[in-house]
Amino acid sequence: MQKFFEPFGLRAISLRFTCSECGVEIITDSITMPIPDYGAEDIGDSYRENDYIAECENCKKNYYIYVSASYGDAYVECDEIWDEEGVEIEEIPDFDEDLLESILGNTSFYDNFNNSISALNELSKINIVDEELSSYHNKLIYSSIITCLETYLSDAFINTVLGKEMHFRKFVETFKEFNSQKFILSELYTKMDRIKDTAKKAMLDVIYHDLPKVNGMYLDTLDVKFPNFGHLQKAIMVRHDIVHRNGKTKEGNIVKIEKKEVAELIKQTSDFVTEVENQIQIL
Numbered sequence: 001m002q003k004f005f006e007p008f009g010l011r012a013i014s015l016r017f018t019c020s021e022c023g024v025e026i027i028t029d030s031i032t033m034p035i036p037d038y039g040a041e042d043i044g045d046s047y048r049e050n051d052y053i054a055e056c057e058n059c060k061k062n063y064y065i066y067v068s069a070s071y072g073d074a075y076v077e078c079d080e081i082w083d084e085e086g087v088e089i090e091e092i093p094d095f096d097e098d099l100l101e102s103i104l105g106n107t108s109f110y111d112n113f114n115n116s117i118s119a120l121n122e123l124s125k126i127n128i129v130d131e132e133l134s135s136y137h138n139k140l141i142y143s144s145i146i147t148c149l150e151t152y153l154s155d156a157f158i159n160t161v162l163g164k165e166m167h168f169r170k171f172v173e174t175f176k177e178f179n180s181q182k183f184i185l186s187e188l189y190t191k192m193d194r195i196k197d198t199a200k201k202a203m204l205d206v207i208y209h210d211l212p213k214v215n216g217m218y219l220d221t222l223d224v225k226f227p228n229f230g231h232l233q234k235a236i237m238v239r240h241d242i243v244h245r246n247g248k249t250k251e252g253n254i255v256k257i258e259k260k261e262v263a264e265l266i267k268q269t270s271d272f273v274t275e276v277e278n279q280i281q282i283l
Helices: 097-104 109-124 131-163 165-174 176-180 185-205 211-222 230-244 259-281
Strands: 002-005 010-018 025-027 048-055 062-069 074-077 088-093
Touching (some): 002 088, 088 185, 097 131, 097 185, 109 259, 131 165, 131 185, 131 230, 131 259, 165 211, 230 259
Antiparallel strands (some): 010 025, 048 062
């Protein structure tokens, strides 16, 4: 049995078929899609393969399944399955549907940002006598401010792009990661059928504290220009040390955050987001 399908926008597949020995229905676990060789000049050279063994729970017969994908198409093979028409392929999208649903539910992204920042501002005013605890307190708030910024930038962008077809088309046309993807003309309509899922995955995969990249996305897709973000970029690097280096710099020095720095970052972040939001409102 060899059955072709379209791999675009898929993280994995699952197969449903009838055991050729005992007639019991078999449903496989998720089979991860292989990543094609996008650097290959010829579609035939771009195929990559993942394998999987399915076992019938009733008669214990094994099925050796191979999933191959290129940058043009994909297929599943299994010598132990004889009836190709009896094989159903369940497609598993390559993005977190729960996360996307949560983002699309946050249409009040600017209000939510302001509420979160206001709460952090109140927390920052709490006086903690113990110097070490006060330092941890300030670091937690400092890091949370950057998280609020990331959440706003992701939710605002994804909701705005998916909200209007003109924005969605512009994103597909300008997103740089799409430039390396190749396909043959006969796959055009299949690609179009999957373009929504492919674009959703691409947007979810973006690291939204990568401000230079995100600035380019906002500008290319929405014609929204970020105000100067050099100060925020430095704060993001400090936050990286707090979160990923246990509060130390690359050189091993302890990161110290004072209340004044927290207040400055709250204002800088609020001003930045407000300027971005003002541009989004007139789209």
